[in-house]
Structure formats: structure tokens, C-alpha cells
Amino acid sequence: MEILTTGEMEQADRLAIAAGAPGFALMLHAGQAVADAATDLAGQGPILVAAGCGNNGGDGFVAATELAARGHDVSVILLCGRDSLKGDAALAAKGWKGRVLPCDLSALGSPALIIDALFGAGLNRPVTGDPQAMIEAINANGAPVLSVDLPSGINGTTGAIMGVAVRATETVTFFRKKPAHLLLPGRIHCGRVRVADIGISDVVLDKIRPATFENIPDYWQGAFPVPRIDGHKYARGHAVIVSGDLTSTGAARLSARGALRAGAGLVSVLSPDDALGANTASLTAVMVRRMNGAAGFAEILTDRRLNACVIGPGAGVGEETRALVLTALAAKPALVLDADALTSFADLPARLFEAIKETGNTDIILTPHEGEFRRLFSEMSNKHPLRSKLERVRAAAGRSGAIVLLKGPDTVVASPDGRATIAANAPPWLATAGSGDVLSGMIGGLLAQGVPAFDAACIGVWMHGEAGHEAGPGLIAEDLPEVLPAVLRRLYDRFGIDY
Template sequence: MANEILTPAEMAHADQSTIKAGIHDGYHLMLNTGNAIARHLLRHHGDASAFHILCGPGNNGGDGYVVASILGASGASVNLWTHGEPKNGTDAAQAAKHCPIKVQDIADFKSAPSGVIVDALFGAGLNRAVSGSAATAISTANGSTCHRVAIDIPSGLDGLTGQVLGTAFQADTTITFFRKKPAHLLYPGRTLCGEVIVADIGIADNVLTAIRPQCFENTPALWKARLPVLEENTHKYARGHVAVFSGGATSTGAARLSALAAARSGAGAVTLLTPEEALAANAAHLTSIMLHKCENRRDLATFTETRKVAAFVLGPAFGVGRKAREFALALLSETKAGVVFDADVITSFKDERETLFNAAAGPGAIRLVLTPHEGEFKRLFPELTETSMPSKVERARAAAKLACAIVIYKGADTIIASPDGRAAINANGTPLLATAGSGDVLAGLTAGLMAQGMPAFEAACAAVFIHGAAAHHLGFGLIAEDLPAAAGKIIGKLLANPTTF
């Protein structure tokens, strides 16, 4: 499955590359687009009482004129409502000229009692708030009981950021072309698109060579080749050793969740580094997870010198403050292991972030993963706001570059970003994960996969996807304790057949 995501500008580049190559001119691409949409409408809604098509003045409207022509020729009842005429000499003007359906002004659009409403007003190129008669028509359409289909992007939606510009069409189905756009996956856009269908309109995959997209939908195709596979002659330490730091006596559960998740991810050995006051509490709850007393930097140094650890997790319920900062900097300066910083350790650096970023900026491959939720992200990256940078993808990329780390920017539309510009938008998140301890499991999964040799970006992407898939597998009523074992089963399915998901 193709998982590249193209910005509206990159999609325009793909169109122009196809035209320049002489494969199709702009008008024939528009005909291909209209044909793809009309085929879908006739296949799935051929018995509709009427098709109500809303056309704007640009190429999105041109697609709508082609759809109207094809549906009319099929014998369907078609009502065509327009918002401005296409400019002379454009492909849209040519499509309008060849459309035999009577044109009605969009200001006269009334709520249709039945049928299908097709939104061809603005598409992905919109850069200002929808207003006037177009906004009124969109509101009228949204209040209708008709099935609603958007062409490319629901009108009123910013194709790059997924944000609403004034008001936006609420689609039941969105038909886009060649590749998805960020707005199809980012909230609130994702809730406005309904089912997203990617149609083939004759653009060849080789146009991506020049575009070199850096944004992807987080599917197994992105990282399955890096997923750890057990060798016949392996042993537990060859499978990677993960160490997780525990909080005090009354704050031990979060670290145990991370440790269990690391073990279920396939790591061969997991050790919980615990202060003496928490040894008894942790020992009472663990069997396969090893315990080691760790009170201070000296204890940590002794442990790292004598035990080969491939990845650490620091943060879950560890406590905010100087000790968290000291341990974090020691891991970055005194080990070569992968490190996942979550929760309390992220907050601990809110006033000393340059110290953290400088420590992470050493030579070699990126080995730090940060896992902030929205609040933690704002504390560590206060300048990266929705106002200054409306795209969540761009905020995550900027954060990754600043921190010299992989950033898992958590939320309903979790973004995984790398300092090299790669970013993945996760689409299998679920409200089921909005439960205490869920993030601790994610941190452990990420560290476990890193310990087994996955590069940090691929490990983070895989962990986020597996985390979501495990939640879907468990269903309503899951608690965080259920997730590690379910994640192990998901990994097993992925190893057996990655195309299952």
C-alpha cells in the first residue's frame, strides 16, 4: 500500500510533472478525475434520486463539471450549483463549456430532501476562510440528510494543516487522487473527510522521485523491513536488554507497565532500576522482570559498566526535578544506548531544555526519543504554537530538529518526526487509549524495539502503530495492564503477515 502523503503543493507538482511528460494534459487529467468520481458515484449510489453538485470556479469545480456531465449522460437526475465562473482559458472553463447541465446560482441552493451532494467548491488549494453564499451552501449541505461526497478535500478545510477555514463541508466520503494529503489524517480534518478513497487518475509513481516526499502514513509498509526477527541461534541478551527507571514507593506502576511492554515487544531481558524504598513493591508485582537498586548517579554508573543495556526508559512516574535531569544527562553522555524520555523527565527540562538538546546533539545516529503529549510539548517547545505554526506535522518536525531527537507528538493524530525531516502521521489511534498508563506502555514498546536493533525513527513509528492496533484488538474496557500482552500478539501477526493490517 502506498503510504506517502503529499502536501497540496507536492500534489500540484505531481500533476505538472505528468503534464510535462506528455502523458496527459491538464484537461485530460481533469477528465480522468471526473471519470473516477462518477464511477464511484454510479457504483455506490446509482439508485440515488438526484445528484446535487456544488461547483467552485477553480480546478475542483472543473472536476465537478465533468462529474455532472457523466452523471447526466448516464440518465441520472443532476442539479448543478455554481459559485463563480471559471477563468477563461482554464481547464475548468473547458469542462464548464462542455457540461450540458443547467447551471444554478449557489445562492439559491436549498436543502435537498434526498440523493447525494457532491462538494466540488474549493478542494485542497483553499487558503482563506470560506464566507458568503459558499459558506451558507456548505452549512445547508451539512444539515441535509443526503449522503455527502467531497472531491479531493472537503471544502473549507486547509489541505496542509487539517484546520477549518471558516466553515467546512462534512463529508461521508472523500475521493482524493494519487496520494492522501495531510488534512485527510490530521484533526479536525480527519473527522470531516469520512471514508477516504484514493483514486487512480493516471499519475505514475515515478513522479515521486523528484518530489521526494518526507511525510508518510504510519503503516507497516514504512517500517516492516526493520521489525526484529528471531534468529534460530539467538539468546536473551542478543535480543536486547532494556532498563526502566522506577519512581518511589508510591509511584511504581508506570515503570512496571513500561518494563512489561518492553518485554512483550521481544526484548530478551528487562531490568527495573528502582530506589531502595520501592524494591519491595516492585518485587511483589514482577516475576520475569529483573530488579536492581539504583539510588543515584554512582549506582547508575556501576550498573551501566557491568551490564550491557541497549535501551533505557526514563520518566514514567519518576518524579520531576534535579534527579531526573541528572539521570537523563548521564544516559546521554555516559552510554551509547537508545533512550526514551517520557512524562516527568520531559517536564523536568522545561526551564533547562538547551542542556538536554545539547546533550542529545552528539555524533552518530539519533538515539533519543521524546514522547510528549500536548501539555508536555507546550512546556518543552513553547515557541511552537498553533498560531506560529498551524501544521502539527511542521511543529513536530521543528521540535525534532531543535531537540536532536525523534519526537512522538502524542494525540488522536500522533505524529512521529525525525530531525532529518521525515514525519509519519498515525491513523489507527483510538479513544480507547485515553486511559491511565497507556503512554507508559508506548514508551516501553519503543525502547524494546530499539533494544532489538530498530533505528529510533522506525522503532517509534512501529511502537505507535502496534500500540493502536493492540487497543483495537482489545476493545472497550481495556486498561493499560492489558496492552503489553496484546502488543506482543500484534507483533506476532505482523511478523507472520504484515499485510494483515
């Protein structure tokens, strides 16, 4: 499903209006959708609408009018004088026949529900003064809160808090989600998110051509790998995972297990001499091969059946790992660079990016967490409040020439071609040692099966999040590969694939 920035959403409104849907009709649909959600949340209790001076407030007036008509006890507080309302918002306020309370915090009372219609897409500066006090009072009130379009104070495009923001129980947005419904901290402020149809036709998307999508199965169903009836294990690819030395071999084994469970036909751990004993003693279905440094690695990669490679988990930071990465880039298998493979280039990221661009290989994925991301992309600071995670990862993909996957509760995957996805399905207990190692392996396993890199990254992230839910609280990294069959079965069911 497409995700629209607030600018793209304005364009959608304009295109719908140009195609014959009056702007006020869109507002009437929006207000109705808010009223429907409010009825579910408030039961029979009194409802307070906190309205701002723009069209977000207009939606609030429509909802108030509709809820009163349905028999609810509704009051409205307005941030500004009624006379200063303009356009559709003024029209919506005309329809409201009840009282409008001035912006007095004591007027909030003890409602069964507060409808937050202060600011939506039009928020354009930090919130201070009366609106700030109102938002703080809404948060302190204790009543459930239904936010219209966005929790007031949240920047719709970046998900950032503009000084202070409402913490909603539920948010009703219109036509399509905005980045703030998925990116933190916005997502936390939204509560549940409902997307309402307000009469905008999907045809407008042909003009807008959005490049950001929610990472859900509908988005990548066409790329999801299914073993062929007449296939064999080599038809499902052979992934190789580079092991660290004797002091750190577990990460590569976790990764290898993830690759195998994600469906690679064969998986081999490439092991330095000193770690051969440790690796062979702890692996069964995953194979082990001796690898003597970068020269030995290059020799192994001449076998073109080894079509996907993961370097980084437990690899160690330094020249040896850099040499392995450059060797893999030259050999051109589909490649996941994770953890130490990224940190090894902290002092010379340009060298890595040049090597990536020189290969012409488009199947390269970098999978940093925030710390690793900062080491490689120091110029893409996360300090700027208006620069979102989405924008940072897109810029990093452009800079590096690789697909960049920035991990976290709102994992973003971006391609140098501009496409990006945001995932919102990862539970917090996924943040546990080794979890990222399994993720890089899963993506390697998908690459081995021939899935294009951007899709492989998106599918891997989504399945990893689902595996987190499947294993539940208490999860450790070893559990993740073991619950993948359950995740895959549900995907098969969802896609209608026989098994």
C-alpha cells in the same frame, strides 16, 4: 505510502503534464473516480453537485457529466457565473449539458448525495460569504456528502478548518493522501478516504522526494525485528526502565511489560531502594535491580548489554530525574525520554537539547503528549492556524536533535533529518491512564532489538494503535501488552513470516 503537501501535489500534476499527460486528462480521471465513489454512495437517488470556480469544481462537472451518462438524476449548483470559469474547469463545464443552478441555498433540495466540489487544493483564505453559507447548508442538509479531493474549507497541508468546512461521509483524493486526510481536524471532516489513480506515474516522486509518510506497516516492514532461529535472549537486547520511588512505581512496570511484549530479550526495572519491595512483589518475567541515584545508574549502564533505556514514566519531576537523564545521555544507550523526564526540563529545555546534541547519539526519542510538548517547545506554538502538528513536530526534532513523537489521535513522529510519519490507526479509547507508559516501553523494547530509533518510534506507535483496536472499548493500559501477541501474529501473517 508518501503523503504530499498541496504544493508537492501541484508539482506532481506539473511533472505528469510535462511528461505528456494533458491536464484535462488528469481532470477526466479525477471526475471518473468521483463518479465511481458517488455511484456506491447514492444508489439510484438524485445527486447534487456543488461546484466551485476552480479545478475542484471542474472535477465536479466531469463527475456530473459521467453520472448523468450512467442514468443518474444530477443537478449542479455553481458558486460563480459559468463565464468566469477558466482553463480545464471551463472545458469540463462545457461537457455538462444539464442545467446549472445559481448559488441559491434553497436549490440544494433533498438529494440522495451531495458532491462537494467547492474548494480543494486551491483554498487560500478563510471561507466567508456565499461559500460559507453553502458549506453550512451542505452540513445541515442531512444527505451523505462526497468531497472531491478535500472537504471544502479544510486546508490540505495543515488539516486546519479555514473558518468553516464540509463534514464529508467520504473523500476521494488523487494520487496520494495529503496531510489533511490524516491530521485532525481534517481527518474527522474527511470521513472515509479513497485514493484514486488519475494517471500520474510514481516516477514523479523521484523528483519530488517527499519526506512525509503514512505510518503503516509497508513503510517500516524492512526494519521490523524478527527473532533469529539461531538467536538467544541477549541477541534480542536488554531494556532497562527507570522506576519512580515508592509512591509511583506502576508506570515503570507498565512500561517494562510493554518492552518485554514488544520483543526485548530481557527487561529490568531499575528501582530506588524504597520501591524495591513494591517492584519485586509485582514483577515476574521482568527483573528488578537496585539503583542508587544517578551514580548507581551510571554504574549499571557501564554494562553495554543494557542497550536500551526508558526514563520518565512515574519518575518524578525535578533535579534527580534531570540527573538520571543526563547520566543516560552520557552513557549512550538507545534512549526513550517520556513524561516526567521531559517535564523535568520544562524550565531549561536548552540544557536537554545541548546534552542530546553533544552525545552524537542518534537513537534518542522524546515522546511528549501535547502538554509536555508545550513545556519543552514553547516557541512551536499550536495557536497559529497555518502551523500544522506535522510542522511543529518537525521543527521540534530539528531544535532538540532527537526524534520527537507527539502523541494523540494523529501521532506524528519526526526525525531531525526531516523524515516524518503520521499515524491514523489509534482508537479514542487508547486515551487512558498509563497507555503512554506502555507505548514508551514498547519503543524501548524495539530499540533493544536494534531497530533504528525512527523506525522503532513508528513501529511502536502503529502497534500501540492496533493493540487499542485488538483490546477494544473498555481497554485499560494493562491490556495493551497482553494483546500484543495477537497484533504481532497479524503482522507476521501480513509480512509472510513463518511462526
